[in-house]
Amino acid sequence: MSDLSAVLDRADQNLPAAIERLFDLVRIKSISTDPAFKADCRKAAEWLVEDLKTLGFDASVRDTAGHPMVVAHHAGATAYAPHVLFYGHYDVQPVDPIELWEDDPFDPKIKEISAGRKVLTGRGTADDKGQLMTFVEACRAYKEINGSLPIRVTILFEGEEESGSPSLKPFLEANADELKADYALVCDTGMWDTDTPAIAAALRGLVGEEITITAADRDLHSGLYGGAAANPIHILTTLIAGLRDETGRITLEGFYEGVEETPENIKQSWETLGRSAENFLGEIGLSVPAGEKGRSVLELTWARPTCEVNGIWGGYTGDGFKTVIAAKASAKISFRLVGTQDPQKIRDSFRAYVRSKIPADCSVEFHEHGGSPAIQLSYDSPALTKAKNALSDEWVKPAVVIGMGGSIPIVGDFQKMLGMDSLLVGFGLNDDRIHSPNEKYDLKSYHKGIRSWARIIAALAV
Template identity: 85%
Template sequence: MTELSPVLDRADQNLKKSLERLFELVRIKSISTDPAYKADCRQAAEWLVSTLTEIGFDASVRDTTGHPMVVAHHAGATPDAPHVLFYGHYDVQPVDPVELWENDPFAPAIKDLGAGRKVITGRGTADDKGQLMTFVEACRAYKDVHGSLPVRVTILFEGEEESGSPSLKPFLEANAAELTASCALVCDTGMWDGETPAIAAALRGLVGEEITITAADRDLHSGLFGGAAANPIHILTEILAGLRDETGRITLDGFYDGVEETPANIKASWETLGRDAESFLGEVGLSVPSGEKGRSVLELTWARPTCEVNGIWGGYTGEGFKTVIAAKASAKISFRLVGEQDPAKVRDAFRAYVRSRIPADCTVDFHEHGGSPAIQLSYDSPVLTKAKNALSDEWEKPAVVVGMGGSIPIVGDFQKMLGMDSLLVGFGLVDDRIHSPNEKYDLKSFHKGIRSWARIMAAL
């Protein structure tokens, strides 16, 4: 703590200047999806290179077929210091509809919400300029005090995250040796609440499938053929209904291969968060969980695999009524994966299940809609434990380890292409209005985010 305390003090002393630097970055209109802002995206990349160089990083703009990357390196305090890769993105979402903004989205300001709460307003303040600058400013405070960083740091800032990251995978492939580290640090997530920091240790994977069942060679009159001709809608709905049993478990052969139970201590920590079925589902007008019986809503959405029907159609769906037996019926189905579930095996099991239930005179066609494995950081990982303790020392309440129901593609890319796990620590809040008018980032999130990264670097 002797080495860390003056760094935290310096972060406090630097806060006004840190905000000024963040404001400079937010003023740059780096909207990646709109070609009209191509020069602005490059300006943001160049601004970051200049800022990192000022701190002592070896930083450069790297051209791609799209918007440029920023890559920077800094040695650790000792030759054997751990090596981390910090990732963020400098591009932002479009601001439309601009008339709904209370202030100019590219004129950042401090707004007082009352009750001691102040926020930073402007596009990109939470997603992701404010978040990435917490790490940059933590590095600055460390360098100001000690002249070095406690860990070896590589930084990767991209400019296409909000427009699909088309240049990212080719860039990772071409620069894998340079970018590979002991672990990645990703600051593009959020806190549990305004007093409780969170580390996301699990991201569910995905398998998407579209199926079409064909029966007769044309739509049939249900009076003439009803009761004798196969109805693909009946076949499809029976297949879909059979995907889950009465307990909510998915029935596909081998579906749960690679799915482990969540450790009891992790589930116990989730129970303290106050998120029950009534509060979680009540927000959308529901109250009864529909997944596996006997599991909490947090376990169901963070740590268990799913099978969901996302769309279904066939026959006559227009106004009025038409007595027809459709020739075709279709559905879209998605599986969320956890643990070590293999997307290819899940897809094969699903197709085998469907084919086994198709009558001999009917056919089925499949169309793939992507597949990716789950991401799971070991709950007893030393990196996770150190980060959790560091965050708990900074915030009012102890840090919690959470899961995420969706996926963050870059985390999968780091694991698959660079062979490293990611530590997901962010300081956003649910009311930050990212991607919407009047985006904001709490001043407390920015200030304590800087202090948090200083603590995490020291702990690592």
């Protein structure tokens, strides 16, 4: 602990210089979606490589079909020390509309936005340059105090996360042996609130389907044919209505295979977070939960599977009125998955259900819109427990283990392609305005994020 105390003290002493290093990186206009900034993306990758080399990392820029990757390696205290892969991305979102920014998005500043609350402003301060630099600065503090790192570290920074990561999977496939570690660390998430750190242990998977039902060979006059001809909108809406029962459960055969109940101690910890149906839904003008009955809103959004209609169309939708029976009706439907639900089995079950509802003289076409399994880290994972305790030592309130309603594709790629679970630890806040004008990162998030990674590194080394 004395070594850790010295490392934490050095992180505090380094903070002014750490801010300047982050600002140097933020000034690089690494917008991955715009070809005009291709050279800037490479410049950001090269900047990171040079900075990592000063810490003793064997770092290099790796070319891809798109923007380059940064890969770096550092030995641990022993050859058998735990090995982690730390992931982040150096590319940023476009800054449009530029007129809504209070300052130049690539001229970072320190601002006080309320009494005692200072923030770092600029595009990428939160997503994800500030986040990734928290880990780099923690490594810097360790190296300056001990001359070494207690764990083996591989770093992977990509430059296309904000543009769909087209080069990532091919790169992982080509370099799997080099990148594989005991587990991955991902710092592209957030805190529960300004005083409560969080570790995401669950990410829901996804199955997307588009269906088109065809009845007559053309649109029909509803006076001449109404009551006799099949209406594909009726068929579509009836089968959609049948996807959930009166309790909110999804009716597809085998749908709940692989869905496990959340441990009681985890649900009890979620209850302490103060998120009720009223305050969660009230923010969007609603108040009554619409999913499975008897579940909290956090359980519904973090730990339970869903079936949602994302779009539906058919017939005449223009101005005025047209008495027509449409020939076709379509819908886009998605399923969020949890546990070990199999995306292909869900897709097959859905299609079988739909086909069973189609009259003999009508037809249905399906168009697949991707599928990925859920990610679930064991709630009693030793690595998770160590990280949780380390975070709890640093922050005002103990760390909470949360789920995430959406998906982070890289986490699935690490698990599927490299056989690694991921610890998702981030220090962003809901008001950081990522992807929006006036992006910021709390100075507290940056400072205590550095200290948090130093503590986690120490914990994982034991």
